[in-house]
Each structure stands twice: as structure tokens, then as C-alpha cells.
Amino acid sequence: MSSKLCYIPLIQFLWIKPNPGSWFVCLAYVVALALGLVCGTAVAASPEQQNIALNKPASASSIENDDQNAAKANDGNDDTHWCADDEPENGAEWWQVDLEQRADLTGCQITFPYDGKQYRYKVEGSADRKTWMMLSDQSQTTTRRRVQKLTFNQAAGIRYLRITITGFDEGCWASIAEVKVFGHEATTGKGQ
Numbered sequence: 001m002s003s004k005l006c007y008i009p010l011i012q013f014l015w016i017k018p019n020p021g022s023w024f025v026c027l028a029y030v031v032a033l034a035l036g037l038v039c040g041t042a043v044a045a046s047p048e049q050q051n052i053a054l055n056k057p058a059s060a061s062s063i064e065n066d067d068q069n070a071a072k073a074n075d076g077n078d079d080t081h082w083c084a085d086d087e088p089e090n091g092a093e094w095w096q097v098d099l100e101q102r103a104d105l106t107g108c109q110i111t112f113p114y115d116g117k118q119y120r121y122k123v124e125g126s127a128d129r130k131t132w133m134m135l136s137d138q139s140q141t142t143t144r145r146r147v148q149k150l151t152f153n154q155a156a157g158i159r160y161l162r163i164t165i166t167g168f169d170e171g172c173w174a175s176i177a178e179v180k181v182f183g184h185e186a187t188t189g190k191g192q
């Protein structure tokens with residue numbers, strides 16, 4: 001039933017003399033329409049919250065071992081994580097995902113291995129892995145939340161998303177449990 005058709009019985013009711021039975025019918029319709037509006041809104045918003053990074057090809061500057069490889073940071077499991085070997089010669093450790101097509105990103109959610117520990121980092125995006133743009137600079141953050149949600153103001157045409165770990169509390173490593181990336185297919189320019 002289309003949304004316009006949904007309103008026809010209610011309009012018809014308003015043109016007839018009400019009685020207790022019809023009041024009940026009207027109330028049921030109002031409740032049904034309200035539920036429909038709520039559900040419709042949720043369905044319309046869902047594409048923005050779809051995790052487009054799930055199980056996409058991931059890479060990293062280094063890995064501690066194969067049980068903590070790059071793919072563990074976007075496997076949909078908060079209990080598995082990527083961990084770098086953190087050797088000084090590597091420089092800043094990073095994790096990267098290939099979204100396999102260009103997308104207009106709205107934000108991301110990063111889950112770290114530990115709650116109550118500080119991780120500092122920056123999130124960058126690129127269409128070609130040559131030119132990178134800063135999506136969110138958290139290199140000065142003081143938050144110790146395990147799950148951190150970020151909103152991107154300008155992130156159009158992004159295929160590659162990279163998270164560089166710039167610092168962390170003592171006792172931690174450059175490590176990420178899970179990354180979710182939100183957005184939709186780019187309105188201009190397809191993947192390379």
C-alpha cells in the first residue's frame with residue numbers, strides 16, 4: 001500500500017459521523033500510521049549507517065603475528081584485532097582498508113582493544129592512495145573510550161581509508177579491534 005493510500009480511510013472517517021466503534025478504528029489507524037512513519041524513517045536512514053568496510057581488503061604497516069593481521073580490524077568481531085609489531089624502524093604504524101569503490105563517507109566508528117586507555121590517531125582518506133586528505137585528526141585527543149564515533153564533514157570520493165596511530169598509553173600497542181566505515185557510493189567518479 002502506498003503512503004498516500006494509507007491516508008484514504010482516515011480521510012473518509014473524518015467525513016462520516018463518528019461513533020465509538022469508528023473512534024477505535026481511527027485510533028488504530030493513527031497508531032499504524034505513526035509506526036509506519038517511524039519504520040519508514042529508520043529504513044531511509046539505514047544506508048547512511050551501513051558498514052561499507054566489513055571484510056574489505058585491509059593492509060597495515062606491520063603485524064605482530066598472523067592471528068592479529070590487518071583483516072582482523074574489519075571482520076565484524078570486536079574480540080579480534082589488528083596489532084602492529086611496533087618496531088621503531090616502522091615509524092608510525094597504520095591500518096588501511098580498500099572500500100573497492102569510491103564512496104561519499106559520513107563517518108566511521110573505531111573500537112580499540114581496551115577501554116580506559118588513550119589512543120591517539122588520525123584518519124585520512126584517498127581516492128588513489130597517492131593524495132590523502134585528513135578526515136579526522138585525533139592526534140591530540142584525551143578520550144579513553146574504547147568505542148569512538150567520528151563524523152566526517154568532507155569525505156567525498158574516498159576509496160581508501162587509513163588510520164595512523166600517533167600515540168597510546170603505556171602498556172598498549174598500535175592496535176585496533178574493529179573499524180566501521182559509513183557512507184554510500186560516490187555520486188561522481190567510480191572506483192579505479
Ligand SMILES: [Ca+2]
Binds near residue numbers: 072073078081178
Ligand atoms: Ca575485529
